[in-house]
Amino acid sequence: MTLRLAVLGPAGTFSDIAAQQYLRQQQLDWQLTYYNSIDQVAASVQAETEYALLPLENTLDGYVQNTLAILSYAELQVVGEALVPVRFSLAANAADLASIKRIYVQFKTKGQCGRILAQLPQAERLTTESNMLSFNKLQTAAHGDAAIIPQFHLAELPDTFLKLADVTDTTENYTRFIVVKKQAAALQQVQPWQQDFRALCYITPQTDRAGLLSEILQEFAQRHLNLISIMSRPTRRELGHYRFFIEIGGQAGQSPVLADALAQLAQRHHVKYLGSFSR
Template sequence: MKLSVLGPEGTFADAAAKAYLKTQPYTNVIFDYHPTFDQVYQAVTGENIGLLPLENQLDGYVSATLQRLQIADVTEIGEMTIPVNFGLVANADSLTHIKRLYVQFKTEGQCQKLLSRMPGIQIITTSSNMISLEKFLRGEKGDAAIIPQSQMADQSAPFMLENVADQDDNSTRFIIFKAKPAKLDDLSRLTLTTNHFKAPLFIRPSSNDKPGTLYDILGYFAKADLNLITLMSLPTKTQLGEYSFYIEVSGTRDQQEVIFATLRDMASKYNVHLLGFYAD
């Protein structure tokens, strides 16, 4: 089986994938590394699986993943949360001598306190923490990079700072998915391995201009006594001002029948795009 993740090897996605495999019975797994979100998604076919970051504790949800999930025919089969932290390496004598900084786009949002101490530097955004490190190693005097803390011991840069995230207890949540549509009838027959489930989905109203639309949507879940742990709106990108709602429902094993009955009822009025149903 092939497991596609954001690479190269050594990224937090790589660490999350390896942590996930320790909880699963898979054997003979081949790691398949890609530099972009779209390439990871496109690489997942057949019975192979993929892993993408969904949410960071400090910087929130990963828009690149949510925008893909909004239109993707995938089934989420699980998730993995791992601790993340960062260090700074620099080919300089001090912070004030740094001229250019390489930093991954989500990492930047998690290290704002450090960046506030470095006004005026050139920030170059990368798609991967390991790419930030690679660019730094090929760089010149005055270059710096924010990299995973786990990579710090292997570096010998003149100037280094450890634990530069805005807070120490930082973590990132990743989703694991297969390349097949998440169908209500199929998922409703699954047997949970724990007492709790999670069901992520998108709901797209036929019209966002009608007063009370969100109130009506939330009413379905309230009536069924189903707990929402995530609620956010995303632009559909098909028309300016048109949005869909990303929702994560949490419940217990005895609510399995209730959640699917609720979603079927909602599907008669709204576009319900279920993404998965798995033990949490």
């Protein structure tokens, strides 16, 4: 049976590029299945596909909040990652920027192209679920329509269009994707790695008092585990109550140390281990 990988579509998105890159690097012969939103991608791995690729983090716009929310409640395990460079162009059926009446832009792209959008105060912003949907809007663009699109699609548009080759806010812009499967990661089964690795988890405190977060972080610090990031997320049960999304960077041979830290924390808090992957 051919395994399937759910991807935010249509074909040609950065998610599609990341998925194909991951399959090449891992030498996997999986079938790509495209969906119209991140929520649909995540839902598919619960019912239709074996794996899914989700955007996790961008250099300019930070963590993808929708993905963090999905990881907090879905029974998924992270098994890999892919990193792709991200560059954007602006294309418009218009003579100049002042003539643009509306612009299509993907929901995360807005935070990566803020400078050019600030130059278009007159333009109505229409948010799309994927960059390819923004690009497709240009196929039937009325006069005054514009879109921010992946740079590699710019040459496909008519020469009569206004084209700005690079409207990304910085030259160092990357998006990191994770590959997940339908299976919660067992807390007591941290995969043994013989190379550097990353691990993800959610920790939900069962009490609220001064110094609590410091105590949680010390469990990692005293074991010389590097905390890459920590994000507070609402528990959705009560206003002012939060859980913490934590990404840990480990070195070869530190898997047992991480397992011990998580086991200690699980005695006092709710720990949801999300899995790990090599770097």
